[in-house]
Amino acid sequence: MITIKAPKDFCAGLSFILISGVFLYVAQDYPRGSALQMGPAYFPTTLAGLLFLIGCVVLLRSLVIAGERVGALAKREMVLILGALVVFGALINTAGLIVSCAALLVIGSLASGEFRWREVAVFIVALTTAAILIFYYALGLPFKLGPWS
Amino acid sequence: MMDATLLDNLLLGLSTAVSLSNLFYAFAGCLLGTLIGVLPGLGPLATIAILLPITFNLDPTSALIMLAGIYYGAQYGGSTTSILMNLPGESSSVVTCLDGYQMARQGRAGPALAIAALGSFFAGCVGTLIIALFGPPLAEIALKFQAPENFSLMVMGLVMAVVLAHGDLLKTIAMVLIGLLFGLVGTDVNSGAERFTLGVPQLVDGIEMVGVALGLFGISEIINNLHIKEQREALDRKITHFMPTREDMRRSWKPVLRGTAIGSVFGILPGSHAIISSFASYTVEKRLSKHPEKFGTGMIEGVAGPEAANNAAAQTYFIPMLTLGIPTGAVMALMLGAMTMQGIVPGPQVMSQKPELFWGLIVSMWIGNAMLVVLNLPLVGIWVKLLTIPYRLLFPAILLFACIGSYSANNSAVDIYLCALFGLMGYLFIKFGCELAPLLLGFVLGPMMEENLRRALFISEGDPSVLIQRPISASMLAISAAALVLVVLPAVRRKRSEVLVASD
Numbered sequence: 001m002i003t004i005k006a007p008k009d010f011c012a013g014l015s016f017i018l019i020s021g022v023f024l025y026v027a028q029d030y031p032r033g034s035a036l037q038m039g040p041a042y043f044p045t046t047l048a049g050l051l052f053l054i055g056c057v058v059l060l061r062s063l064v065i066a067g068e069r070v071g072a073l074a075k076r077e078m079v080l081i082l083g084a085l086v087v088f089g090a091l092i093n094t095a096g097l098i099v100s101c102a103a104l105l106v107i108g109s110l111a112s113g114e115f116r117w118r119e120v121a122v123f124i125v126a127l128t129t130a131a132i133l134i135f136y137y138a139l140g141l142p143f144k145l146g147p148w149s
Numbered sequence: 150m151m152d153a154t155l156l157d158n159l160l161l162g163l164s165t166a167v168s169l170s171n172l173f174y175a176f177a178g179c180l181l182g183t184l185i186g187v188l189p190g191l192g193p194l195a196t197i198a199i200l201l202p203i204t205f206n207l208d209p210t211s212a213l214i215m216l217a218g219i220y221y222g223a224q225y226g227g228s229t230t231s232i233l234m235n236l237p238g239e240s241s242s243v244v245t246c247l248d249g250y251q252m253a254r255q256g257r258a259g260p261a262l263a264i265a266a267l268g269s270f271f272a273g274c275v276g277t278l279i280i281a282l283f284g285p286p287l288a289e290i291a292l293k294f295q296a297p298e299n300f301s302l303m304v305m306g307l308v309m310a311v312v313l314a315h316g317d318l319l320k321t322i323a324m325v326l327i328g329l330l331f332g333l334v335g336t337d338v339n340s341g342a343e344r345f346t347l348g349v350p351q352l353v354d355g356i357e358m359v360g361v362a363l364g365l366f367g368i369s370e371i372i373n374n375l376h377i378k379e380q381r382e383a384l385d386r387k388i389t390h391f392m393p394t395r396e397d398m399r400r401s402w403k404p405v406l407r408g409t410a411i412g413s414v415f416g417i418l419p420g421s422h423a424i425i426s427s428f429a430s431y432t433v434e435k436r437l438s439k440h441p442e443k444f445g446t447g448m449i450e451g452v453a454g455p456e457a458a459n460n461a462a463a464q465t466y467f468i469p470m471l472t473l474g475i476p477t478g479a480v481m482a483l484m485l486g487a488m489t490m491q492g493i494v495p496g497p498q499v500m501s502q503k504p505e506l507f508w509g510l511i512v513s514m515w516i517g518n519a520m521l522v523v524l525n526l527p528l529v530g531i532w533v534k535l536l537t538i539p540y541r542l543l544f545p546a547i548l549l550f551a552c553i554g555s556y557s558a559n560n561s562a563v564d565i566y567l568c569a570l571f572g573l574m575g576y577l578f579i580k581f582g583c584e585l586a587p588l589l590l591g592f593v594l595g596p597m598m599e600e601n602l603r604r605a606l607f608i609s610e611g612d613p614s615v616l617i618q619r620p621i622s623a624s625m626l627a628i629s630a631a632a633l634v635l636v637v638l639p640a641v642r643r644k645r646s647e648v649l650v651a652s653d
Contacts, residue, residue, distance in 0.1 A: 008580075008581050008582040009317075009320075009581075009582070011577075011580075011581045012320050012323070012578070012581040012582060012583055015577065015578070015581065016323045016327070019327055019330070020326075020330075023330050023345065026344075026345050026347070027344070027345070030342060030344060031340075031342075034611060035606050035611035035612075035613060036606060036607065036610055036611030037607075037611075038339070038599075038602070038603045038606060039340065040337040040339075040340050040342040040344050043333065043598075043599040043602065043603075044330060044333050044344065044345070047326050047329050047330050047333075048326075048330060050326055051323055051326040051327065051330070054319050054322060054323045054326070055323065057319060058319055058320060058323070061319075068582065070580055070581065071580060072376075073580060074372050074373065074375065074376030074576075077371075077372045077375045077376050078372050078573065078576060081368060081371055081372050081375070081548070081572070082368070082372075082569045082572060082573055084548065085368070085548075085552060085565055085566075085568060085569040085572070086565075086566060086569055088552045088565060089552075089556075089562035089563075089565035089566050089569075090562065092562055092565070093562055101549060104548065104549060104552060105545050105548075105549065108544070108545050108548045108549075109541075109545055111372075111375050112375055112540075112541040112544070113375075114541050119542070120545075123545050123546075127545065127546055127549050131549060131550075131553055135553055135557065139203060139206055140206075141557050141560075142560060
């Protein structure tokens, strides 16, 4: 029976193998070339290969040498904060800065676990105004402000 | 003649740095740096990353002056909260908590803050002078480097960063490799082939560094901070007198000198230099003291030395980036990115081609250090008040600026998604006990390393031994190998974890 003795290392090793796997998989279509004429795949494949090896060692080590536990993941915070970013990204080019700021702040504030409507409303007004003044007017960045513009 | 040119150069720097706009940006940087140094949960890394896109519109010199100010300003600000609240605003101020907070509890917060500020100011000045003195000769040597030397130099930089990092050796190397790999995403400069873009047109020019840095150091921090419920306790005591007694001064000047020397040396080395240098200084002072048992009960030596050390290190930290074009830490990786975005090719030639940038930055650091003393001592009451702002009111602003920051780099939503992706990756890797700074280092160095390796192998007709046949390149690789071997040795390994973990 195999037991995981070092959960942190186990997860780390697994992630290394996963990431190296993605790079190796995508790079297999690229020409490798030779040392004299390094092709597009030469350097990345070498790096990913090395990463794969390290991943395996770290993974195997976690089965032998005891180590720390991973600890509770902040699932709620993770989903809400990353979700807020994705929503902001999806809205910024269509609905514009004002709408996406409001959406980001509402979803993001939920993550703190102490959601207060009045506070969030103040935030939306204050921060959106600040963002428009700084980025749109002062720095002249080409933002779409609202769905109308 | 050396001295005359140095003087000329410093005068050129002075004339650049005291222009009204550059004084303003130095001040803005220092103010912002102090602010985020005081506020736990927002570090110089995230702040610099957020401001990077804004600096596109600035003149390159002003941009670097402000970004540098944020970094060394944060080192000052961090000590304030360490002393008053036992709360290191910056990781490098952890050591200052040990004796600084005890002094504050005994009602001697004023002298502790004053010694910390004065020691930091002295160390900052010396550090700046060291850059001015040693920068030009180093750049002179580096100008003679060719592809093999450049490649080996980057290997050495990365290996040293790995060796001197906190975490597990293997995991840290893996993080560097991951960074290098992500750095290669985009068009291969040599063949023109698109690599790892997965058909996303926005990735053809590579992954934008701003999004990566904001995700790794901004977003993942927010997730982490929200999960750990905050506990803050402000010291509700009026700080009345700042003047250190004559006895304080007598006990402090030697630790400040030693701390400055230690910090200057450690600052040049890659890795967690600021933490290591303040910890090393603390250890030295404790060893040299006649009363080592009293350390931890409010010894002023334990504040003076480490504070000087981490500020000296904060200055000499710039040397490899400015003279060799090699970042030795995450903050310098961002500074390097800022230069590249401004169309400046980082490297030893910056000093000769853009002398006003190099010398202007150095003189502005000195001016900035003076500004910081003024900002920190009389205004300490305001900084303490700021600490009572709960994190739940703080993080939405960070979140919003991170979003706009990553968006405005290319005006594309893809960068926001990448920021989210790296935020997720950063958070998970923290949880798995992996360090993030090496990833960013690798990310910045990836394309440069590949290009130099390619050129090196091309001139040697595909023979990799070119890297060990050229003496400078060979010695740099030998140093890297020796450092790696040394760390694996059991005795050194134990000492390393003792130092690096204890400073956590």
